[in-house]
Amino acid sequence: MELSKNYIPSATEEKWYKHWLDKKYFNSTPDERPSYTVVIPPPNVTGVLHMGHTLNETVQDILVRKARMSGFNACWVPGSDHASIATEAKVVQMLKEQGIDKNTLTREEFLKYAFQWKEKYGGIIYSQIAKLGCSVDWNRTTFTMDDHYYKAVIKVFVDLYNKGLVYRGARMINWDPAAKTALSDEEVEFKDIVGKLYHIEYKLEDENGNPIAPLHGGAGITIATQRPETIMGDTAICVNPNDERYAHLKGKFAIVPLIYRRIPIIFDEYVDPTFGTGALKVTPAHDINDYNLGLKHHLEVVDTLNEDGTLSEAAQIYVGVERFAARKKILVELKEKGYFIKEEEYPSRLGYSQRSGAVVEPRISTQWFLKMKEMAGPALSAVVNGDIKIHPGEKFLATYKYWLENVKDWCISRQLWWGQQIPAWYDEKGNVFVAETEEAASLKLQASSLEQQNAERLQPGAGSLKLTQDADVFDTWFSAWLWPMEVFNGISDPGNKEVDYYYPTSVLVTGQDIIFFWVARMIMAGTHYEKVKPFNDVYFTGMVRDKQGRKMSKSLGNSPDLLDLIDKYGADAVRFGIMISSPAGNDLLFDEASLEQGRNFNNKLWNALKLVKMWEARQMAEETKEIVDDSFELTDETKQLFGEIDQLPHDAPLDHANFSIAWFANRLQQVRAEVEVLYSQFRLSEALKVIYSLIWDDFCSWYLEWVKPGFEQPIEDEVYSKTIHFFEELMQLLHPFMPFITEEIYHLLSEKQDDLCIKQFAAIKATNNEVVAGGELLKQVISALRDARNKSQLKPKETIKLYIQSENNQVYKNIESILQKQVNAETINYVNETVPNATVVAIEKDKFYIESERKADTETIRTELLKDLEHQRGFLQSVIKKLNNERFVANAKVEVVELEKKKQADAEARIKTIEESLANLV
């Protein structure tokens, strides 16, 4: 079989994803194995995956695939969120483009359009998830408006209402004038702006309506406001009772400019005398603080804005004018009429709607609320007790705690159509009946009418039974918070077999930006309804930023298209690139260079495959010629290494292949153990780095070179099969990160009945550190000798004569053939004294002499040696200083002192070696 020059991902990826689906590897049903459950954070149904999702899904897939290969019944549930505001806004926009005004449609007509829209675009995210290689159970795909899910949301609302945890009332809420709906506190994003503070004078009157003598030369009292368009809603002026400037105004009145309404001067310590003029205009309808002040002082509430942000009839002037346009006009008029004093710049913060971007308006409105204090307690203790572990570390614990301890009631109603309609019905008198269905509500109404009739003897005919359902829908998060339960029908069918098996889920992987929107509320719902946490671990990924550190956003246009990236680099490379640059919990700077690194890694794997396939061909060729070379076999010692690695005879002579195989076998186990620890700590980026280096450096750069047969030479059967075995194990180790290429190579290495996707990891064996250290020494010697060759400007083809001066020649005899090949030595000899006229390289206590045709550059060598000598002497000095410190010797642990002594001996020996080498230079 001919292998292409470079790895081509596209065909491979499609082939294997289809194969895995055909084999139903991703489908899970409860069985006797332990479950490993992950629910996907449902993306917006009509959205596309951005880089943040890509990171999230990749992390989840790695964890799920790892679990599936480690004896767990892995179940990853995909799905999407109806995203009420975002989707409705998109549908409204689409209708507008078709010339259709939402207001001319009935609810049913609108929903028909919305569902058409969902059908058309809802599949995009799913195809992207598939392209990325995510091993989700497609049979379990859930949408937050599926029938059972819809019913579950309704059921929960009714239940919470019956428990007294839900109430309806007029409160000050955040109003989005563009989407014309209420928002929760979490849906408001604050931005720093430089606003203006306008100073405006109000005329004063006494209780009899007579003008009061001018203050400070003016004709009244000056207030400072950022929002002059709200003055028509003023119902008081408030000053601090301790502010002597205004003490004489007790019981007096101010006149609102332009509309000339008389409003009282009130006194409250809330007002900061040092801010502005020390006098505050109070507009209870349009500011939360003013609202509270109004409640306290029983002030009138004048709402001067319509729901679309234009001025209302109550404003009396500029009715119908948009709020910011009205501000300009009012300022002009205030100036004309002499009420305007001055304006100044003022750094401030303004709330914007997370979805529509409109400036949010505080507004008094009748909405449904969920009492949060009662829900917060168990959710707080679940995390504080450590039942739910947050990764990384405790970084988010303080934030989480603070939010839950200070949480306010949650406004759950939205003035939209796309979502679960609130199951509350009103009779003609405005009485409310909450029930799961209209029939149930109707029964409640009848019951209550009967009671009333009996109690109050209502006139016959007054109690009409006509009911109207609340037009509003629920906040999207009021459905999303049930996600881990209801994907297994845990709410609609409590205690069913599936929810018992899969819930609580294993780990939730999500962005830290939705910790309050979603994570905290899922914990609330979970602890409330299942009486248990919804997940054992939470893994917060960082935010994906561009190279310059900016947030990725549509408006900046700096978010790349996922499918484009996959086309260009392949899914494996995208996964690699995003994972390698993503330390747990930290923001990651997305740079396409890391995807290139991933693609290059693919290629490296591919080329390694080509190399061993070439060996296979040679091996087979030899067999057909029946010139079977059976002179090689694994020594007992090497075999022992595979069985009981601990018992390597110290002086066992090893040939190059046995040495290489024993070394790599141990190195592999060492890394596997390391990776296992990293997985348990969710340090996936580091795990990938370790695997990457094991494959590229240890396997490709060292091991394959060491066992490589000579030019056009056949390879030993045993070496070949061990190499294939190593390669397969490496592919298995890498598979969760890069599933496609690893599966492909696994199958190309040899004929397979099974698939890597579900191949179970073998138990990790103990590592023989001595064997690993032997390999490290060999690497070090080879690198140092190559460096010396380079420094002497020897061409790769030029051979050298190598002389080794060591106290333990056996160590080098074991690796002699490898060494010879790797440094291109024609001979290797062992000596007991210095070799004149040779370049000398000192490693540990051993010396290596290089003799070549080319004359050694003694000056360079001398400089190098002197530099090394200086370094060693400095080091020795610091060690000696430490050892001469009596308090160190007295206080430090014995091992530490011993180590320092060894360091001293090593450094001294090394200095001696260098000095001898210097003396040897001519």
Add this chain to the structure above:
RNA sequence: GGGUUGUUAGCUCAGUUGGUUUAGAGCAUCACGUCGACAACGUGAGGGUCACUGGUUCGAGUCCAGUACAACCCA
């Protein structure tokens, strides 16, 4: 204003209970290299005293305090 986190090589980051050599990796840089796995590559090399100040300790990148700067969250 309150809170959280961070500041280590040109860039992005590791450095897990303080002590295995006066700090590691990837990318970038430089030198050399192309007859057979790999130029999307190979072999080497250079580069930082760990933001700053002080403290604890026999010993601090690591612990504590303060300062500066940055990011994020909340009001």
